[in-house]
Amino acid sequence: DAGVIQSPRHEVTEMGQEVTLRCKPISGHDYLFWYRQTMMRGLELLIYFNNNVPIDDSGMPEDRFSAKMPNASFSTLKIQPSEPRDSAVYFCASSYDLNEQFFGPGTRLTVL
Amino acid sequence: GDSVTQMEGPVTLSEEAFLTINCTYTATGYPSLFWYVQYPGEGLQLLLKATKADDKGSNKGFEATYRKETTSFHLEKGSVQVSDSAVYFCALSDTNRDDKIIFGKGTRLHILP
Numbered sequence: 094d095a096g097v098i099q100s101p102r103h104e105v106t107e108m109g110q111e112v113t114l115r116c117k118p119i120s121g122h123d124y125l126f127w128y129r130q131t132m133m134r135g136l137e138l139l140i141y142f143n144n145n146v147p148i149d150d151s152g153m154p155e156d157r158f159s160a161k162m163p164n165a166s167f168s169t170l171k172i173q174p175s176e177p178r179d180s181a182v183y184f185c186a187s188s189y190d191l192n193e194q195f196f197g198p199g200t201r202l203t204v205l
Numbered sequence: 206g207d208s209v210t211q212m213e214g215p216v217t218l219s220e221e222a223f224l225t226i227n228c229t230y231t232a233t234g235y236p237s238l239f240w241y242v243q244y245p246g247e248g249l250q251l252l253l254k255a256t257k258a259d260d261k262g263s264n265k266g267f268e269a270t271y272r273k274e275t276t277s278f279h280l281e282k283g284s285v286q287v288s289d290s291a292v293y294f295c296a297l298s299d300t301n302r303d304d305k306i307i308f309g310k311g312t313r314l315h316i317l318p
Contacts, residue, residue, distance in 0.1 A: 097248075126305070135310045136249075136294070149305060184248050191298045192237055192256070194306060196248030 097197035099185050105203045111173040114200045117166055118187030126194060127160055127170050128184040136184075142168065175204045207232045211295045211309035218285055219317050226280040226312050228269075228295035236297040238262075238271050238278040239306070243292040252280075252293070287316045 098117040106112055118125050126141040140150040145162045153160070157176070162168040172179055182201050186194040212227040230238065237256040241249040253262030258273035267282045278295060295309040 136308050138305060138308075141305055186248070191306060192254065193239075193251045194249070196250065198246075199248050 097185055097187055097195055099183075099197035099200050101200060102198065103201045103203075105205065106175055107205050108176055109174045110204075111171065112175045112179075112202060112204075114170040114183050114185075114202070116168045116170070116185030116197060118168070118185070119195055120166065122187035122189050122195070124188045124191065124194075125162060125168050126184075126186040126188075127168070128186065128196075129181045130184060130199075131181045139170070172202075175202075177204045180204050207234075207236065207297060207299060207307050209295050209297055209307055209309040211293075211312055213310075214292075214313035215315055216312060217315045217317065220287055221284045222316075224280070224282040224285045224289075224314070226293055226295075226314070228278045228280065228309060230276050230278065230295075230297050232276075232297060232299060234299040236299045238269070239296040239298070240267070240269055240278070240280050241294040241296060241308070243294065243311070245291070249294060285314075285316050287318050290314055290316045 100115045123144050127139040129137045139152045140160045142162045160170045180203050182199045184196050184199045186196045188194045208231045210229050239254045240252040242252045243249045253264040255262040255271035261270045269278050269280045292311045292313045294311045296306050298306040
């Protein structure tokens with residue numbers, strides 16, 4: 094298996110633009126997680142899905158952030174409009190159960 | 206709610222030194238405990254885990270024992286290498302409640318040659 098795939102690996106955009114991050118989880122994994130990592134705040138869970146259904150989105154910072162999982166093999170995290178404080182590394186992770194999560198390589202987002 | 210507290214970093218050691226990174230937890234149920242490692246430029250990956258009291262997880266020379274009496278899961282390695290330089294995250298998951306993994310803030314480890 095190729096592992097969790099994220100795209101793009103790097104994204105540079107200007108304030109106010111829409112940003113879409115993509116994730117393909119490992120086949121057969123029922124859980125999908127979106128995290129944000131910054132030096133100041135560390136690793137933060139934004140939202141997670143079970144069988145394509147959002148279970149906990151309490152970590153989504155504000156309405157500018159939205160996440161979808163239209164099917165078992167694809168998820169998106171969208172920021173609209175983006176702001177400089179959204180600059181971070183965004184990780185997607187998937188798991189078969191809650192005992193081990195497999196992380197993707199991350200998307201480094203820079204908002205100018 | 207459940208939580209994980211780990212020692213703040215960075216921790217700097219010389220090669221072949223003994224490593225301990227402390228981790229304590231608070232949980233209402235009977236959680237599974239984990240150590241994840243993040244190498245520079247990569248995502249987190251599971252290093253080891255323990256699912257019940259007195260279990261010892263081990264991998265790549267690292268060990269941690271699930272201590273229910275002290276609610277701890279300290280990470281140890283007898284002789285560290287430069288390649289062990291990374292950020293280490295302690296985490297717990299209460300699978301009986303079908304809930305998400307809770308991560309600690311991470312401890313950055315620097316190993317000097």
